[in-house]
Amino acid sequence: MADFKKIQSYIEEYRQKAIDLALKIWEYAEISFQEYQSAQAMKDLLMEEGFAIEENLAEIPTAFKAAFSVGTGRPVMGLLAEYDALDGLSQKKDSLVQTPIVPGGCGHGCGHNLLGAGCYLSAVALKKYLLDEKMDGTVILFGCPAEEGAGSKQFIARAGYFDDVDFVYCWHPGTMNEVSSKGSAAIMGANFIFDGVASHAGGAPHLGRSALDTAELMNIGCNYLREHIIDQARIHYAYSDAGGTAPNVVQSHAVIKYEVRAPKINQMQELFTRVVDVAKGAALMAGTRMKYEVTMAFSDYLPNKTLARVLDEALREAGAPQWTEEEYHLALQYLRTYSKSIQLSIRNDQMELNQYDAEKVNRIMNKPLDSTVHPFQDHAVTYESGSTDVGDVGYATPTVCLNIATACLGNIGHTWQNTAFSASSIGMKGMVKAAEVMMLAFIKTLERPELIKTAKDELRIKNGGRYNCPLSDYVKPPIGKY
Numbered sequence: 001m002a003d004f005k006k007i008q009s010y011i012e013e014y015r016q017k018a019i020d021l022a023l024k025i026w027e028y029a030e031i032s033f034q035e036y037q038s039a040q041a042m043k044d045l046l047m048e049e050g051f052a053i054e055e056n057l058a059e060i061p062t063a064f065k066a067a068f069s070v071g072t073g074r075p076v077m078g079l080l081a082e083y084d085a086l087d088g089l090s091q092k093k094d095s096l097v098q099t100p101i102v103p104g105g106c107g108h109g110c111g112h113n114l115l116g117a118g119c120y121l122s123a124v125a126l127k128k129y130l131l132d133e134k135m136d137g138t139v140i141l142f143g144c145p146a147e148e149g150a151g152s153k154q155f156i157a158r159a160g161y162f163d164d165v166d167f168v169y170c171w172h173p174g175t176m177n178e179v180s181s182k183g184s185a186a187i188m189g190a191n192f193i194f195d196g197v198a199s200h201a202g203g204a205p206h207l208g209r210s211a212l213d214t215a216e217l218m219n220i221g222c223n224y225l226r227e228h229i230i231d232q233a234r235i236h237y238a239y240s241d242a243g244g245t246a247p248n249v250v251q252s253h254a255v256i257k258y259e260v261r262a263p264k265i266n267q268m269q270e271l272f273t274r275v276v277d278v279a280k281g282a283a284l285m286a287g288t289r290m291k292y293e294v295t296m297a298f299s300d301y302l303p304n305k306t307l308a309r310v311l312d313e314a315l316r317e318a319g320a321p322q323w324t325e326e327e328y329h330l331a332l333q334y335l336r337t338y339s340k341s342i343q344l345s346i347r348n349d350q351m352e353l354n355q356y357d358a359e360k361v362n363r364i365m366n367k368p369l370d371s372t373v374h375p376f377q378d379h380a381v382t383y384e385s386g387s388t389d390v391g392d393v394g395y396a397t398p399t400v401c402l403n404i405a406t407a408c409l410g411n412i413g414h415t416w417q418n419t420a421f422s423a424s425s426i427g428m429k430g431m432v433k434a435a436e437v438m439m440l441a442f443i444k445t446l447e448r449p450e451l452i453k454t455a456k457d458e459l460r461i462k463n464g465g466r467y468n469c470p471l472s473d474y475v476k477p478p479i480g481k482y
């Protein structure tokens with residue numbers, strides 16, 4: 001039987017290496033598809049442990065697969081490591097005010113340095129455990145770049161890398177310790193490109209056909225469309241080419257970037273078709289030509305409930321991270337760096353503190369680090385409006401994601417505060433806990449192989465037996481373009 005104390009001793013052996021790795025990736029702070037040094041640092045450490053490395057997955061230079069097999073090599077277990085940073089979030093680690101290391105530089109404002117290093121820690125400790133215990137299985141760590149950009153997992157899934165994987169446990173740094181029952185929405189992004197006819201806007205306007213007018217008509221059409229879509233759907237746009245800066249030239253070219261989100265992939269695809277129809281109508285009205293190119297898409301994510309129950313069991317057994325008084329104090333100082341109105345919204349909305357009495361709320365707000373474990377609510381699975389490429393893995397193989405606190409309660413993602421937390425002792429402690437919980441869940445699943453079958457049956461109902469990538473084959477990873 002999986003023994004948590006024993007698992008902790010395996011994790012302990014590699015703990016310092018994982019912390020050093022997390023700090024290294026934090027310092028590299030490389031953005032989407034540019035994570036060369038971060039990926040190399042991970043590959044070097046995995047090779048040291050005898051993992052076989054396959055590089056350039058799905059023609060993405062910073063994507064890789066590291067595998068280690070014991071005995072028959074079955075079942076095959078996957079971990080999803082991310083290591084990309086975010087633009088504009090460079091931050092000194094010990095500063096309580098916004099102080100970039102490099103002005104305008106990149107930083108790990110989503111904690112993907114912890115995410116990647118935590119997966120490394122779980123993978124190498126699990127491999128050692130399998131060897132010592134003579135248990136069959138293959139451990140695969142997938143190096144997945146560009147989660148913050150165009151994503152990579154959907155391309156890796158499309159290339160078939162998850163077809164032979166039996167199940168995946170992954171994690172994301174957060175503010176609470178839970179196997180979340182919240183899913184994320186499907187998304188598709190596309191460039192709408194309009195071509196018109198240039199002309200003198202004063203002297204010969206009747207000869208011009210404006211691409212800019214078309215873009216504006218499309219936006220107006222979509223703004224009306226919003227009234228007739230489901231509540232949880234989202235339509236966003238941004239101009240990437242407004243046709244130039246001269247008002248006296250009828251604009252002959254314009255490009256708008258659109259992103260369409262909806263809870264389920266089929267809802268998203270239906271809505272995207274309606275947006276394309278609006279673009280066609282706009283071009284008809286303005287007498288211009290329209291074409292569009294899909295640039296990115298993620299499937300929706302929902303936790304595989306069978307695996308979620310095992311991961312939840314592992315989390316309860318492992319317990320929340322044990323914070324020190326200094327860490328509580330540091331968390332409080334960071335929480336206070338947010339404006340009063342944000343702090344209030346954190347208190348009232350984000351953390352759902354209304355359910356507690358005033359005394360408990362004050363206690364939590366004065367020691368704002370999650371020190372409890374929140375149970376998985378399998379009857380309350382809902383969608384959030386964010387999106388992730390983990391969704392595509394979840395359509396290819398049974399997958400579930402864990403959240404562990406690596407920042408103060410109420411902390412907001414993609415902020416300089418989050419960059420600072422991702423290099424702090426709070427971040428590291430959360431990362432080690434995540435590695436322990438995932439390792440325990442892997443072993444618990446190995447010990448109950450019937451669960452793997454149930455998890456796969458559950459997936460079959462969702463995907464009809466195979467993964468369908470929301471991106472057509474002609475859409476290549478937009479390396480250097482996104």
Ligand SMILES: [Zn+2]
Pocket residue numbers: 110111112147172
């Ligand atoms: Zn993230």
